[in-house]
Amino acid sequence: MMNELIKLKIDGREIEAIEGRPLVDVARENGINIPTLCHFKDIYPPLATCRICTCNINGRIDTACTTLVRDGMEVDVNSPEIADIRKAIVEMLFAEGNHNCPGCSKSGNCDLQHRGYEMGLSISRFPHLFKERPRDFGPERIYMEHNRCVLCKRCIELIKTDDGKNVFSFQNRGHQALVGIDYELEKQLSDEKVLEARDVCPVGAILVKDKSGAAPFGGRKFDLDKSLKYVPTTDLKVELPKDRKPVIATTSLAGCFGCHMSILDIDDELIDIIELVEFNKSPLTDIKKFSKRCDIGIIEGGVANNENAEVLKAFREKCDILVGLGECSIWGGLPAMRNTVDLEDCLEEAYLHSVTSEPGAKIIPRSQDIPQLFDKVYSTNDIVKIDYFIPGCPPNADHIWKVIKTVLLGEQIPIAYQEFKYD
Numbered sequence: 001m002m003n004e005l006i007k008l009k010i011d012g013r014e015i016e017a018i019e020g021r022p023l024v025d026v027a028r029e030n031g032i033n034i035p036t037l038c039h040f041k042d043i044y045p046p047l048a049t050c051r052i053c054t055c056n057i058n059g060r061i062d063t064a065c066t067t068l069v070r071d072g073m074e075v076d077v078n079s080p081e082i083a084d085i086r087k088a089i090v091e092m093l094f095a096e097g098n099h100n101c102p103g104c105s106k107s108g109n110c111d112l113q114h115r116g117y118e119m120g121l122s123i124s125r126f127p128h129l130f131k132e133r134p135r136d137f138g139p140e141r142i143y144m145e146h147n148r149c150v151l152c153k154r155c156i157e158l159i160k161t162d163d164g165k166n167v168f169s170f171q172n173r174g175h176q177a178l179v180g181i182d183y184e185l186e187k188q189l190s191d192e193k194v195l196e197a198r199d200v201c202p203v204g205a206i207l208v209k210d211k212s213g214a215a216p217f218g219g220r221k222f223d224l225d226k227s228l229k230y231v232p233t234t235d236l237k238v239e240l241p242k243d244r245k246p247v248i249a250t251t252s253l254a255g256c257f258g259c260h261m262s263i264l265d266i267d268d269e270l271i272d273i274i275e276l277v278e279f280n281k282s283p284l285t286d287i288k289k290f291s292k293r294c295d296i297g298i299i300e301g302g303v304a305n306n307e308n309a310e311v312l313k314a315f316r317e318k319c320d321i322l323v324g325l326g327e328c329s330i331w332g333g334l335p336a337m338r339n340t341v342d343l344e345d346c347l348e349e350a351y352l353h354s355v356t357s358e359p360g361a362k363i364i365p366r367s368q369d370i371p372q373l374f375d376k377v378y379s380t381n382d383i384v385k386i387d388y389f390i391p392g393c394p395p396n397a398d399h400i401w402k403v404i405k406t407v408l409l410g411e412q413i414p415i416a417y418q419e420f421k422y423d
């Protein structure tokens with residue numbers, strides 16, 4: 001019978017609740033966070049499109065948003081197996097779309113990004129698809145960025161004209177599916193409803209022309225959320241020599257050198273690092289060749305050409321542990337924006353048709369003496385095995401410093417939420 005108080009167990013904790021309420025809400029009201037993405041307070045029945053709230057419910061893997069609580073229910077939210085299933089779902093969403101947080105005006109206000117932080121996600125176990133997806137500037141006020149849409153269906157359910165017509169709807173099927181917008185119906189929306197469309201989108205897929213500028217750091221939705229103090233991070237199990245200083249090498253492949261600048265941002269503590277370690281080949285020391293085997297190699301940048309690949313393979317050969325530093329190293333980052341475009345088109349745009357090209361330019365440099373571009377930018381892990389990753393664009397200096405200290409001192413130092421950044 002509904003409205004009856006029942007008892008259930010979530011992660012072993014006994015909880016009282018009214019029978020028939022959504023599990024995801026009951027858990028939240030009792031201080032247990034089951035992450036969600038498509039879930040929205042004004043939508044019932046729940047959409048259940050994202051599956052991020054997956055839990056083990058009475059021995060079955062199921063979504064918490066669609067489950068109504070019953071007497072005697074036993075729910076497992078945070079066991080390693082279930083947490084890993086949810087993390088894998090978030091990794092798939094990042095790998096399936098083209099998400100480049102540093103260039104996204106939703107950064108800091110984005111639910112998908114926040115789910116990644118909550119789970120301590122630094123790399124996707126699935127290859128990035130780099131699908132070519134359209135950007136639709138056609139509507140009068142809205143701009144659709146399909147690269148970021150997670151097909152959650154919130155906009156389809158919530159954004160309607162005064163006479164109840166859907167402004168957004170699914171188009172195509174299967175892996176070609178996207179959420180299209182009806183230009184004529186969009187014209188009928190009030191300005192407030194257009195802004196609501198932007199805000200119900202959990203990611204940066206619905207933008208409003210002239211009204212979707214990036215919010216300043218420190219004032220964004222998740223900057224203000226102080227509930228998450230630390231992110232879960234990988235346990236570092238690194239055996240370093242006890243009888244000498246560990247030797248570190250660093251390099252920058254296809255990147256902007258920002259990750260190395262972030263190393264320099266460690267500031268005064270760099271003096272401590274120099275006491276604790278010896279640097280070998282690195283742009284920081286200007287030592288250009290390995291003179292000995294190194295304990296740790298730190299790699300910034302992705303692999304865009306044959307020279308990057310050779311340098312990376314030499315690092316794998318000469319270093320016991322490799323650490324990928326920053327988004328370009330992890331999945332290609334900003335240089336990988338070209339992965340959705342044909343290489344020849346990219347070259348023509350860069351050398352012949354860009355705003356900085358000489359009028360009438362005809363030459364695309366192709367000499368064998370310069371590094372040969374690959375068809376796309378690869379992550380470092382596509383080319384050699386990388387042992388650990390530090391995310392961020394660039395990674396936060398405190399995060400880098402804590403990882404170095406964790407490795408050198410052998411004690412796990414927690415990474416604060418604000419230090420674990422993709423943007």
Ligand code: SF4
Pocket residue numbers: 098099100101104105106107108110111112113148203204205
């Ligand atoms: S902020 Fe969100 S929508 Fe924007 S690129 Fe990052 S994950 Fe994607």
Ligand code: SF4
Pocket residue numbers: 148149150151152153154155156168179200201202203205206
């Ligand atoms: S546009 Fe935004 S709200 Fe609409 S389905 Fe895509 S992610 Fe969801």
